Amino acid sequence: xxAFKLLLLPGDGIGPExxxxxxxxxxxxxxxxxxxxxxxxxxxxGAAYDAHGVAISEDDMKRAHAADAVLLAAVGGPKWDGVPxxxxxxxxxxxxxxxxxxxxxxxxxxxxxxxxxASSLKREVVDGLDxxxxxxxxxxxxxxxxxxxxxxxxxxxxAVDTQVYETFEIERIGRVAFELARKRGNKVTxxxxxNVMKSGYLWREVVTALHKREYADVQLEHMLADALAMQLVRxxxxxxxxxxxxxxxxxxxxxxxxxxxxxxxxxxxxxGAPDEKGKRKxxxxxxxxxxxxxxxxxxxxxxxxxxxxGMALRYSFDLPKAADAIEAAIxxxxxxxxxxxxxxxxxxxxxxxxxxxxxxxxxx
Amino acid sequence: xxAFKLLLLPGDGIGPExxxxxxxxxxxxxxxxxxxxxxxxxxxxGAAYDAHGVAISEDDMKRAHAADAVLLAAVGGPKWDGVPxxxxxxxxxxxxxxxxxxxxxxxxxxxxxxxxxASSLKREVVDGLDxxxxxxxxxxxxxxxxxxxxxxxxxxxxAVDTQVYETFEIERIGRVAFELARKRGNKVTxxxxxNVMKSGYLWREVVTALHKREYADVQLEHMLADALAMQLVRxxxxxxxxxxxxxxxxxxxxxxxxxxxxxxxxxxxxxGAPDEKGKRKxxxxxxxxxxxxxxxxxxxxxxxxxxxxGMALRYSFDLPKAADAIEAAIxxxxxxxxxxxxxxxxxxxxxxxxxxxxxxxxxx
Ligand SMILES: CC(C)[C@H](C(=O)O)[C@@H](O)C(=O)O
Ligand SMILES: CC(C)[C@H](C(=O)O)[C@@H](O)C(=O)O
Numbered sequence: 098x099x100a101f102k103l104l105l106l107p108g109d110g111i112g113p114e115x116x117x118x119x120x121x122x123x124x125x126x127x128x129x130x131x132x133x134x135x136x137x138x139x140x141x142x143g144a145a146y147d148a149h150g151v152a153i154s155e156d157d158m159k160r161a162h163a164a165d166a167v168l169l170a171a172v173g174g175p176k177w178d179g180v181p182x183x184x185x186x187x188x189x190x191x192x193x194x195x196x197x198x199x200x201x202x203x204x205x206x207x208x209x210x211x212x213x214x215a216s217s218l219k220r221e222v223v224d225g226l227d228x229x230x231x232x233x234x235x236x237x238x239x240x241x242x243x244x245x246x247x248x249x250x251x252x253x254x255x256a257v258d259t260q261v262y263e264t265f266e267i268e269r270i271g272r273v274a275f276e277l278a279r280k281r282g283n284k285v286t287x288x289x290x291x292n293v294m295k296s297g298y299l300w301r302e303v304v305t306a307l308h309k310r311e312y313a314d315v316q317l318e319h320m321l322a323d324a325l326a327m328q329l330v331r332x333x334x335x336x337x338x339x340x341x342x343x344x345x346x347x348x349x350x351x352x353x354x355x356x357x358x359x360x361x362x363x364x365x366x367x368x369g370a371p372d373e374k375g376k377r378k379x380x381x382x383x384x385x386x387x388x389x390x391x392x393x394x395x396x397x398x399x400x401x402x403x404x405x406x407g408m409a410l411r412y413s414f415d416l417p418k419a420a421d422a423i424e425a426a427i428x429x430x431x432x433x434x435x436x437x438x439x440x441x442x443x444x445x446x447x448x449x450x451x452x453x454x455x456x457x458x459x460x461x
Numbered sequence: 462x463x464a465f466k467l468l469l470l471p472g473d474g475i476g477p478e479x480x481x482x483x484x485x486x487x488x489x490x491x492x493x494x495x496x497x498x499x500x501x502x503x504x505x506x507g508a509a510y511d512a513h514g515v516a517i518s519e520d521d522m523k524r525a526h527a528a529d530a531v532l533l534a535a536v537g538g539p540k541w542d543g544v545p546x547x548x549x550x551x552x553x554x555x556x557x558x559x560x561x562x563x564x565x566x567x568x569x570x571x572x573x574x575x576x577x578x579a580s581s582l583k584r585e586v587v588d589g590l591d592x593x594x595x596x597x598x599x600x601x602x603x604x605x606x607x608x609x610x611x612x613x614x615x616x617x618x619x620a621v622d623t624q625v626y627e628t629f630e631i632e633r634i635g636r637v638a639f640e641l642a643r644k645r646g647n648k649v650t651x652x653x654x655x656n657v658m659k660s661g662y663l664w665r666e667v668v669t670a671l672h673k674r675e676y677a678d679v680q681l682e683h684m685l686a687d688a689l690a691m692q693l694v695r696x697x698x699x700x701x702x703x704x705x706x707x708x709x710x711x712x713x714x715x716x717x718x719x720x721x722x723x724x725x726x727x728x729x730x731x732x733g734a735p736d737e738k739g740k741r742k743x744x745x746x747x748x749x750x751x752x753x754x755x756x757x758x759x760x761x762x763x764x765x766x767x768x769x770x771g772m773a774l775r776y777s778f779d780l781p782k783a784a785d786a787i788e789a790a791i792x793x794x795x796x797x798x799x800x801x802x803x804x805x806x807x808x809x810x811x812x813x814x815x816x817x818x819x820x821x822x823x824x825x
Contacts, residue, residue, distance in 0.1 A: 173656075187656045217695055222581045238602075238624060239657050246659050249627070256663035258624040260602060264617045290708070292537070292551045293603050295610050299620035326712045327719040330694065331581055344654070348712060352690040360691075 100133035101414055104164035106157070109143040109177075109186060110387025111397035111450075112170030118399035118454030119168060119406050122423065125458050126410075131419045137164065141193070142172030142186035142387075152189030161193055166413040167380040169193070170402055171387035194234050197378040199367035200266065201273045202232040202346065203408075204384055206333075206353035209362060211431040215442045216358030218330075223356055228336045229281065230353055231274040232346025234367055236266045237296070239343045262296045262342065267303040269370065274340035275312040282337030284316040288325045288345055300342065322349070329353055354384045361385055361398030361439045362427075364405035366412050379413045381405035391438075395449045398437040400427055403457055426460035464497035465778055468528035470505040470521070473541075473550060474751025475761035475814075476534030482763035482818030483532060483770050486787065489822050490774075495783045501528065505557070506536025506550030506751075516553030525557055530777040531744040533557070534766055535751035558598050561742040563731035564630065565637045566596040566710065567772075568748055570697075570717035573726060575795040579806045580722030582694075587720055592700045593645065594717055595638040596710025598731055600630045601660070603707045626660045626706065631667040633734065638704035639676040646701030648680040652689045652709055664706065686713070693717055718748045725749055725762030725803045726791075728769035730776050743777045745769035755802075759813045762801040764791055767821055790824035 103123070107116035123134050139157035140148055148154075152172075153161075161167050173186040182188075193199070208216065208226035216223045241259030248254050271287070278285045287304045289297035301319055308317045320328065322345045328335065329349065333356055341349060354363050363385070369378035383401030391397055407423035410416040434444065435456050441447040448456070467487070471480035487498050503521035504512055512518075516536075517525075525531050537550040546552075557563070572580065572590035580587045605623030612618050635651070642649045651668045653661035665683055672681045684692065686709045692699065693713065697720055705713060718727050727749070733742035747765030755761055771787035774780040798808065799820050805811040812820070 182662065185656065191657065217586045218582050241621075244659050246663055253628045254663055255625060255627045256658075256660040257605070258658045258660050260622040260624065261619060263613070263619045290711075292549065293555065294620075294622045295608050296620040296622050298546065299610055299618055323711045323715040326690070326716040327724075330716060330719040344708075345712075347654075347687045348690045348709075351687040352694060352716065355691040355694040 098130060098133050099414070100135065101165040102163065103134055103136050104139055104160050104167045105136050106139050106141040106167060106169045107144070108141050108170045108172045108387065109174050110171055110389040110392040112172070112387055114392070114395065114397050114450050115383070115399040115402035116168070116170045118450060119402045121454050121458050122403050122406050122461070125461055126419060131416060132414060141169065141189040143174055143177040145189055146177060146180060146184055146186065150184065152184050152186055153192055158192070158196060161197060166409045167193065167197070168405060168409065169380055169382040171383065171385070173387050174389035174392070176389070191239065193380060194367060195240060197380065198235060198369040199378060199380055200233060200235040200370070201270055201368045202234040203277070203366040203368070204230040204232060204350040204354070205363060206230060206350070206357050207359070207363065208357040209359050209428070209431055212357070212359045212362070212440055212442075214358070215440050216356060218356055223333065223358065226333055226357055228333060228353055229277055229338045230346060230350040231270065231277065231338060231340040232350055233266065233270045233342050236262055237343035260294065260296050260344070262299060264299070264303050267300050268307055271304045271307045271340060273368075274338050275308070275315050278315045278338040283314070284318070284337040286318050286320050286325070286336055286339045288320050288322045288339060288341040288349065290322050291319070292321060296342070304340070325349060326352060329356060350384065359440065361437065362400045362404065364401050364408050366408045368412060377413070379409065381409045395451065396438045396447075397450045398439050399450050399454050403427065403454070422461060426457050429460045430456045462494060462497050463778070464499065465529040466527065467498055467500050468503055468521075468524045468531045469500050470503050470531060470533045471508070472505050472534045472536040472751065473507040473538050474535055474753045474756040476536070476751055478756070478759065478761050478814050479747070479763040479766035480532070480534045482814060483766045485818050485822050486767050486770050486825070489825055490783060495780060496778060505533060505553040507538055507541040509553055510541060510544055510548055510550065514548065516548050516550055517556055522556070522560060525561060530773045531557065531561075532769060532773065533744055533746040535747065535749070537751050538753035538756075540753070555603065557744060558731060559604060561744065562599060562733040563742060563744055564597060564599040564734070565634055565732045566598040567641070567730040567732070568594040568596060568714040568718070569727060570594060570714070570721050571723065571727065572721040573723050573792070573795055576721070576723045576726070576804055576806075578722070579804050580720060582720055587697065587722065590697055590721055592697060592717055593641055593702045594710060594714040595634060595641065595702060595704040596714055597630065597634045597706050600626055601707035624658065624660050624708070626663060628663070628667050631664050632671055635668045635671045635704060638702050639672070639679050642679045642702040647678070648682070648701040650682050650684050650689070650700055650703045652684050652686045652703060652705040652713065654686050655683070656685060660706070668704070689713060690716060693720060714748065723804065725801065726764045726768065728765050728772050730772045732776060741777070743773065745773045759815065760802045760811075761814050762803050763814050763818045767791065767818070786825060790821050793824040794820045
């Protein structure tokens, strides 16, 4: 039986509550002999700041490097609004992405039929929606230098962020998108602002050349990021795989996840490049945030977190059947009418975080 | 009777068709003695490139500076995909904004009740929606330097764009938003990515200080741009005035306009700072693009363009009653069931561009 090391980072807000449900699922997988999972625990975000005064400790970074996969729940909250910029909760997340080289962020936007009515969009617009957003995660304006605030005197400051992309960065994320498309609807929509940004101009050039050279069998279209923000609202089913840069991917994937009415349901994967043995560094986390307003109440939806375990089985551990089983179990409890508060809609009642976790374990 | 000089730039695609309908309305205003409007015509975008090899000529820039207001229809189209970057159609638009100092872009997202069913969102989510997006238009990543592509050799290039904001730029756009909010719902939502961008950090600091100093009577909230992209889909009626930077404003205003189901209906205003006499440079244009796919067919919706004349009356010519009359006329023809193809919905038939223009003139 294969053995895998997981680093679990519950983080802030509802993080610890939903992480506990993911642990139940992992324990079951071990008991069922799917594989041997060893779970280490660490701190990130506000939790790390409170304990160590940093957004993630060097020790936990070492553990992250050594793990076969990192499972992160959520970071941040108003409690840490006043902390210095360099140790704010988000810095821990950004460091994990950057230091582990997790350049490919996969964010599925799936509308569960049972939940289509929870969307603010008309049922026919979102029912059956299945988009995969591939977001570049270690480049662009998130990390480019200079990134600074300069005091100009007389009450004036100048703030600068730098959007940088090199050919190889665009190529490798493009490749991820085309490979995924071949296993799905065979269509890639690449998004940029080539009409105003030089990085967008290069993005389009590189994706176009890569397509021509290696992926001519996949349908490729280019769409400006503002037009894509529109088209996601108008008719999201026109999309299969969307590939875009770090900042556009941040906004567009959030917009897309909200379309589904299933925000608490959506997991994500952040992947590095394969090493000589074909192994990739990887981190899995829900698309949603730390929801400090409902933290500690036992009402958070653990499905995105449990779905993140499913994605880890698929993308890191090569256990697609176990991944399918988790997805089926999630579908199963939904079909039975189980709902946490966020997806309650017109349902007569809702269940707690742990009741939802237990039900999924039972279904498995 | 006051006299005003207008520069009309029909531009590309459906631009000339909808510009012609705006001219009918302006002619009527002159005949009715509302004011004396003198219309000059110029070229911008692909049309200027075809005629002069540039995105806008120096002559037309001079006319734009001399005019009391510029009316622009739309620029761009696939015909000019291959032209050099510096003379692409969008460059004309960007130069007008920058050289005229039009830092404040007002983009209303209004859902006309008669059209609520044309939205992909549920009626109750958008019916009566009335948001004003205030987008900074002459700064940020659109204009910051360096902005370049460097050849690194061995098939590698590096593209750089620079996002820059100074205190005074954030302050003056913030002021526009707060002033507008006072005349509307008294609430401003300021949007940034303060958690990853230094420019966002400064943005938040400056807006917060301005609020405290001069606009404490207005309700202010901050929302990350990705969260705003989500919330616009979830429950857009929570917003009154939204203020944000050039790039976020581009995407968020397009997303917001698509919510309304009324994209062909939405005008916009781009305003400069008032001079000693209180006069501002100004440009008015539809929120929609040049729609090359339907150009020349006489089916485009002229309402956003005619609405742009209305905004000019309100913001440049201090003729609020005439502006109200135009808005009422638009509402009137809609109430009578007149529809162009884009807003046809389940209506039995649709009318042409010029029939819609004529009907609005008749209603006026
Ligand atoms: C928390 C924040 C830094 C992060 C981002 O902007 O990437 C989040 O919004 C996300 O999308 O994962
Ligand atoms: C045409 C383009 C340069 C422009 C922009 O990005 O500002 C357009 O999308 C807009 O929003 O007016």
